[in-house]
Amino acid sequence: MSLFGFLTAIGDTLWEYGTLLTVLFVVACAISAYRSWKKEQLRNEWNAAGKDVVVLHTLGRGYTCPHISPFGLKLETYLRMAGYKIQIDEKAPMSSKGKTPWITLNGVDMTDSQLIIEHLSANNKNFSSHLSDKERAIANAFQVMVDEHLYWGLVRYRYLTDPHIRAMELTSVYPSWIKYMFPLMRHMLRKALHAQGLGRHSDAEVMGIMRKDIESISTYLGEKPFLMGDEPCEVDCAIFGELGHLLWNAPDSPYFTMVTEEFPNLQQYCLRMKDKFWPDWEEILDKPLSKEPH
Ligand SMILES: N[C@@H](CCC(=O)N[C@@H](CS)C(=O)NCC(=O)O)C(=O)O
Incomplete structure:
Protein backbone atom coordinates (compact mmCIF):
# COMPACT_ATOMS: atom_id res chain seq x y z
CA MET A 1 0.00 0.00 0.00
CA ALA A 49 -50.26 16.76 45.67
CA GLY A 50 -51.01 19.70 47.93
CA LYS A 51 -49.88 21.00 51.30
CA ASP A 52 -49.32 18.36 53.97
CA VAL A 53 -50.21 15.52 51.63
CA VAL A 54 -47.65 12.74 51.88
CA VAL A 55 -46.53 11.33 48.55
CA LEU A 56 -45.59 7.77 49.43
CA HIS A 57 -43.16 6.34 46.90
CA THR A 58 -43.46 2.62 47.03
CA LEU A 59 -43.55 -0.65 45.13
CA GLY A 60 -47.00 -1.58 43.82
CA ARG A 61 -49.94 -3.01 45.72
CA GLY A 62 -50.03 -6.81 45.99
CA TYR A 63 -52.71 -9.45 45.53
CA THR A 64 -52.87 -10.35 49.20
CA CYS A 65 -51.39 -7.36 51.03
CA PRO A 66 -51.52 -3.66 50.03
CA HIS A 67 -47.72 -3.45 50.11
CA ILE A 68 -45.24 -5.92 48.69
CA SER A 69 -42.59 -4.41 50.97
CA PRO A 70 -43.01 -4.81 54.75
CA PHE A 71 -41.53 -1.33 55.17
CA GLY A 72 -44.22 0.06 52.87
CA LEU A 73 -46.89 -1.58 55.03
CA LYS A 74 -45.18 -0.23 58.15
CA LEU A 75 -44.88 3.33 56.87
CA GLU A 76 -48.36 3.62 55.39
CA THR A 77 -49.83 2.20 58.62
CA TYR A 78 -48.09 4.97 60.54
CA LEU A 79 -49.24 7.64 58.05
CA ARG A 80 -52.80 6.39 58.45
CA MET A 81 -52.44 6.32 62.25
CA ALA A 82 -51.24 9.93 62.13
CA GLY A 83 -54.13 10.93 59.85
CA TYR A 84 -52.08 12.09 56.87
CA LYS A 85 -53.61 12.36 53.44
CA ILE A 86 -51.61 10.01 51.24
CA GLN A 87 -50.89 9.93 47.55
CA ILE A 88 -49.29 6.73 46.33
CA ASP A 89 -46.55 6.98 43.73
CA GLU A 90 -45.32 3.78 42.10
CA LYS A 91 -43.30 5.47 39.35
CA ALA A 92 -40.24 6.22 41.50
CA PRO A 93 -40.25 3.57 44.24
CA MET A 94 -36.54 3.73 45.11
CA SER A 95 -35.10 6.55 47.22
CA SER A 96 -31.79 8.33 46.74
CA LYS A 97 -30.43 5.69 49.15
CA GLY A 98 -31.55 2.92 46.79
CA LYS A 99 -34.26 1.65 49.15
CA THR A 100 -38.02 1.68 49.20
CA PRO A 101 -40.26 3.24 50.56
CA TRP A 102 -39.63 6.96 50.85
CA ILE A 103 -41.82 10.06 50.92
CA THR A 104 -42.11 13.60 49.65
CA LEU A 105 -43.88 16.00 51.98
CA ASN A 106 -44.34 19.66 51.07
CA GLY A 107 -41.59 19.37 48.48
CA VAL A 108 -39.09 17.74 50.87
CA ASP A 109 -37.89 14.18 50.27
CA MET A 110 -37.39 11.88 53.26
CA THR A 111 -35.96 8.38 53.25
CA ASP A 112 -36.09 5.28 55.48
CA SER A 113 -39.38 4.22 57.09
CA GLN A 114 -38.01 4.51 60.62
CA LEU A 115 -36.32 7.88 60.15
CA ILE A 116 -39.49 9.22 58.53
CA ILE A 117 -41.68 7.97 61.39
CA GLU A 118 -39.30 9.46 63.96
CA HIS A 119 -39.22 12.77 62.12
CA LEU A 120 -43.00 13.00 61.81
CA SER A 121 -43.46 11.78 65.40
CA ALA A 122 -41.29 14.62 66.60
CA ASN A 123 -43.75 17.01 64.92
CA ASN A 124 -46.91 16.37 66.94
CA LYS A 125 -47.76 12.96 65.51
CA ASN A 126 -46.33 11.07 68.46
CA PHE A 127 -48.20 8.04 69.76
CA SER A 128 -45.57 6.87 72.25
CA SER A 129 -45.39 9.92 74.53
CA HIS A 130 -47.33 8.12 77.28
CA LEU A 131 -44.69 5.37 77.49
CA SER A 132 -42.12 5.34 80.30
CA ASP A 133 -38.41 5.43 79.40
CA LYS A 134 -38.24 1.69 80.10
CA GLU A 135 -41.21 0.96 77.86
CA ARG A 136 -39.73 3.11 75.12
CA ALA A 137 -36.51 1.12 75.35
CA ILE A 138 -38.48 -2.12 74.97
CA ALA A 139 -40.41 -0.72 71.99
CA ASN A 140 -37.13 0.32 70.38
CA ALA A 141 -35.65 -3.16 70.86
CA PHE A 142 -38.71 -4.79 69.26
CA GLN A 143 -38.64 -2.37 66.32
CA VAL A 144 -34.99 -3.12 65.63
CA MET A 145 -35.60 -6.86 66.00
CA VAL A 146 -38.35 -6.96 63.40
CA ASP A 147 -36.87 -4.45 60.93
CA GLU A 148 -33.27 -5.60 61.02
CA HIS A 149 -33.59 -9.29 61.88
CA LEU A 150 -36.99 -10.89 61.32
CA TYR A 151 -37.14 -9.07 57.96
CA TRP A 152 -34.07 -10.92 56.69
CA GLY A 153 -35.58 -14.30 57.58
CA LEU A 154 -38.61 -13.29 55.52
CA VAL A 155 -36.36 -12.24 52.62
CA ARG A 156 -34.58 -15.55 52.79
CA TYR A 157 -37.85 -17.47 52.73
CA ARG A 158 -39.42 -15.42 49.94
CA TYR A 159 -36.50 -15.12 47.55
CA LEU A 160 -33.98 -17.85 48.29
CA THR A 161 -35.67 -20.94 49.73
CA ASP A 162 -37.77 -21.43 46.60
CA PRO A 163 -35.75 -21.04 43.37
CA HIS A 164 -38.92 -20.09 41.45
CA ILE A 165 -39.87 -17.43 44.00
CA ARG A 166 -43.45 -18.69 43.94
CA ALA A 167 -44.36 -16.47 46.90
CA MET A 168 -43.79 -13.49 44.61
CA GLU A 169 -46.02 -14.95 41.91
CA LEU A 170 -48.77 -15.70 44.41
CA THR A 171 -48.74 -12.30 46.05
CA SER A 172 -47.75 -9.63 43.58
CA VAL A 173 -48.07 -8.23 40.12
CA TYR A 174 -44.89 -7.79 38.16
CA PRO A 175 -44.06 -7.57 34.47
CA SER A 176 -43.08 -10.90 32.93
CA TRP A 177 -39.54 -9.73 32.04
CA ILE A 178 -38.75 -9.53 35.78
CA LYS A 179 -38.59 -13.35 35.75
CA TYR A 180 -35.38 -13.10 33.72
CA MET A 181 -33.91 -11.00 36.53
CA PHE A 182 -34.60 -13.65 39.20
CA PRO A 183 -31.12 -15.25 39.02
CA LEU A 184 -29.43 -11.84 39.42
CA MET A 185 -31.85 -10.84 42.18
CA ARG A 186 -31.21 -14.10 44.04
CA HIS A 187 -27.45 -13.67 43.65
CA MET A 188 -27.58 -10.16 45.12
CA LEU A 189 -29.86 -11.21 47.97
CA ARG A 190 -27.68 -14.22 48.75
CA LYS A 191 -24.70 -11.88 49.07
CA ALA A 192 -26.70 -9.45 51.24
CA LEU A 193 -27.89 -12.27 53.50
CA HIS A 194 -24.37 -13.62 53.80
CA ALA A 195 -23.12 -10.20 54.88
CA GLN A 196 -26.05 -9.78 57.27
CA GLY A 197 -25.33 -13.22 58.76
CA LEU A 198 -28.58 -15.20 58.40
CA GLY A 199 -27.36 -16.44 55.03
CA ARG A 200 -24.66 -18.51 56.72
CA HIS A 201 -27.07 -20.78 58.61
CA SER A 202 -29.04 -23.83 57.51
CA ASP A 203 -32.78 -23.53 56.82
CA ALA A 204 -33.53 -25.33 60.10
CA GLU A 205 -31.29 -22.97 62.07
CA VAL A 206 -32.88 -19.90 60.47
CA MET A 207 -36.33 -21.25 61.26
CA GLY A 208 -35.31 -21.65 64.91
CA ILE A 209 -33.96 -18.09 64.98
CA MET A 210 -37.15 -16.73 63.41
CA ARG A 211 -39.32 -18.72 65.82
CA LYS A 212 -37.53 -17.05 68.75
CA ASP A 213 -38.29 -13.58 67.37
CA ILE A 214 -41.91 -14.47 66.68
CA GLU A 215 -42.32 -16.11 70.09
CA SER A 216 -40.84 -13.05 71.82
CA ILE A 217 -43.41 -10.78 70.22
CA SER A 218 -46.19 -13.21 71.09
CA THR A 219 -45.07 -13.48 74.71
CA TYR A 220 -44.68 -9.75 75.21
CA LEU A 221 -47.98 -9.00 73.48
CA GLY A 222 -49.81 -11.58 75.61
CA GLU A 223 -53.45 -10.61 75.99
CA LYS A 224 -52.88 -6.91 75.27
CA PRO A 225 -54.58 -5.50 72.16
CA PHE A 226 -51.39 -3.72 71.04
CA LEU A 227 -47.74 -4.29 71.82
CA MET A 228 -47.38 -1.55 74.42
CA GLY A 229 -50.91 -1.62 75.83
CA ASP A 230 -54.43 -0.58 75.00
CA GLU A 231 -53.51 1.89 72.28
CA PRO A 232 -51.39 1.35 69.17
CA CYS A 233 -48.17 3.32 68.83
CA GLU A 234 -45.23 3.64 66.43
CA VAL A 235 -43.70 0.24 67.23
CA ASP A 236 -46.95 -1.47 66.24
CA CYS A 237 -46.45 -0.19 62.69
CA ALA A 238 -43.09 -1.97 62.44
CA ILE A 239 -44.43 -5.16 64.05
CA PHE A 240 -47.51 -5.14 61.82
CA GLY A 241 -45.34 -4.51 58.73
CA GLU A 242 -43.32 -7.68 59.29
CA LEU A 243 -45.96 -9.95 60.87
CA GLY A 244 -48.48 -8.81 58.28
CA HIS A 245 -46.10 -10.03 55.63
CA LEU A 246 -45.67 -13.40 57.33
CA LEU A 247 -49.44 -13.69 57.49
CA TRP A 248 -50.45 -12.38 54.07
CA ASN A 249 -47.33 -12.42 51.93
CA ALA A 250 -45.60 -15.70 52.74
CA PRO A 251 -48.19 -18.27 51.64
CA ASP A 252 -47.48 -21.91 52.57
CA SER A 253 -44.49 -20.84 54.66
CA PRO A 254 -43.65 -22.32 58.07
CA TYR A 255 -43.88 -18.73 59.36
CA PHE A 256 -47.49 -18.45 58.26
CA THR A 257 -48.19 -21.57 60.34
CA MET A 258 -46.30 -20.12 63.31
CA VAL A 259 -48.35 -16.92 63.26
CA THR A 260 -51.68 -18.64 62.71
CA GLU A 261 -51.32 -21.86 64.74
CA GLU A 262 -48.42 -21.69 67.19
CA PHE A 263 -48.87 -18.06 68.24
CA PRO A 264 -52.47 -17.21 67.33
CA ASN A 265 -52.47 -14.02 69.41
CA LEU A 266 -50.27 -12.62 66.62
CA GLN A 267 -52.85 -13.37 63.96
CA GLN A 268 -55.51 -11.71 66.13
CA TYR A 269 -53.17 -8.75 66.57
CA CYS A 270 -52.64 -8.38 62.80
CA LEU A 271 -56.37 -8.56 62.17
CA ARG A 272 -56.90 -5.89 64.86
CA MET A 273 -54.36 -3.57 63.20
CA LYS A 274 -55.86 -4.25 59.78
CA ASP A 275 -59.40 -3.49 60.99
CA LYS A 276 -58.28 -0.31 62.72
CA PHE A 277 -56.10 1.22 60.02
CA TRP A 278 -56.98 -0.54 56.79
CA PRO A 279 -60.77 -0.59 56.40
CA ASP A 280 -60.21 -0.41 52.62
CA TRP A 281 -57.70 -3.32 52.59
CA GLU A 282 -59.69 -5.62 50.26
CA GLU A 283 -60.66 -2.76 47.95
CA ILE A 284 -57.13 -1.59 47.25
CA LEU A 285 -55.53 -4.99 46.72
CA ASP A 286 -54.34 -5.53 43.23
CA LYS A 287 -56.47 -8.15 41.52
CA PRO A 288 -54.62 -11.04 39.90
CA LEU A 289 -54.14 -10.55 36.19
CA SER A 290 -55.41 -6.99 36.35
CA LYS A 291 -52.07 -6.00 34.85
CA GLU A 292 -49.78 -7.83 32.50
CA PRO A 293 -49.92 -11.55 33.37
CA HIS A 294 -46.74 -13.43 34.23
N1 LIG B 1 -34.30 0.68 56.61
C1 LIG B 1 -35.11 0.79 55.41
C2 LIG B 1 -35.22 -0.59 54.77
C3 LIG B 1 -35.97 -0.55 53.47
C4 LIG B 1 -35.68 -1.80 52.64
O1 LIG B 1 -34.77 -2.58 52.91
N2 LIG B 1 -36.46 -1.95 51.59
C5 LIG B 1 -36.18 -3.03 50.64
C6 LIG B 1 -37.49 -3.54 50.05
S1 LIG B 1 -38.45 -4.40 51.23
C7 LIG B 1 -35.35 -2.49 49.52
O2 LIG B 1 -35.52 -1.36 49.11
N3 LIG B 1 -34.42 -3.27 49.01
C8 LIG B 1 -33.62 -2.90 47.90
C9 LIG B 1 -32.16 -3.04 48.18
O3 LIG B 1 -31.79 -3.35 49.30
O4 LIG B 1 -31.40 -2.82 47.25
C10 LIG B 1 -36.47 1.34 55.79
O5 LIG B 1 -36.88 1.17 56.94
O6 LIG B 1 -37.10 1.99 54.94
Missing part, protein backbone atom coordinates in the same frame (compact mmCIF):
# COMPACT_ATOMS: atom_id res chain seq x y z
CA SER A 2 1.27 3.47 -0.90
CA LEU A 3 1.78 6.06 1.82
CA PHE A 4 -1.21 7.97 0.44
CA GLY A 5 -3.39 4.85 0.57
CA PHE A 6 -2.24 4.13 4.10
CA LEU A 7 -3.05 7.68 5.30
CA THR A 8 -6.43 7.59 3.55
CA ALA A 9 -7.29 4.28 5.32
CA ILE A 10 -6.36 5.79 8.69
CA GLY A 11 -8.40 8.90 7.87
CA ASP A 12 -11.42 6.79 6.93
CA THR A 13 -11.15 4.73 10.12
CA LEU A 14 -10.88 7.85 12.28
CA TRP A 15 -13.84 9.35 10.44
CA GLU A 16 -15.91 6.22 11.13
CA TYR A 17 -14.92 6.19 14.81
CA GLY A 18 -15.59 9.91 15.01
CA THR A 19 -19.03 9.43 13.50
CA LEU A 20 -19.74 6.54 15.90
CA LEU A 21 -18.57 8.55 18.91
CA THR A 22 -20.66 11.53 17.81
CA VAL A 23 -23.75 9.30 17.48
CA LEU A 24 -23.09 7.76 20.93
CA PHE A 25 -22.61 11.22 22.43
CA VAL A 26 -25.86 12.51 20.93
CA VAL A 27 -27.77 9.43 22.15
CA ALA A 28 -26.28 9.82 25.68
CA CYS A 29 -27.27 13.51 25.71
CA ALA A 30 -30.78 12.67 24.52
CA ILE A 31 -31.21 10.00 27.23
CA SER A 32 -29.90 12.34 29.90
CA ALA A 33 -32.20 15.17 28.72
CA TYR A 34 -35.18 12.79 28.69
CA ARG A 35 -34.38 11.59 32.22
CA SER A 36 -34.10 15.16 33.52
CA TRP A 37 -37.39 16.06 31.84
CA LYS A 38 -39.07 12.93 33.28
CA LYS A 39 -37.69 13.75 36.74
CA GLU A 40 -39.05 17.28 36.50
CA GLN A 41 -42.45 15.98 35.37
CA LEU A 42 -42.56 13.64 38.38
CA ARG A 43 -41.44 16.39 40.72
CA ASN A 44 -44.23 18.65 39.41
CA GLU A 45 -46.71 15.81 39.91
CA TRP A 46 -45.56 15.30 43.53
CA ASN A 47 -45.60 19.02 44.29
CA ALA A 48 -49.16 19.23 42.96
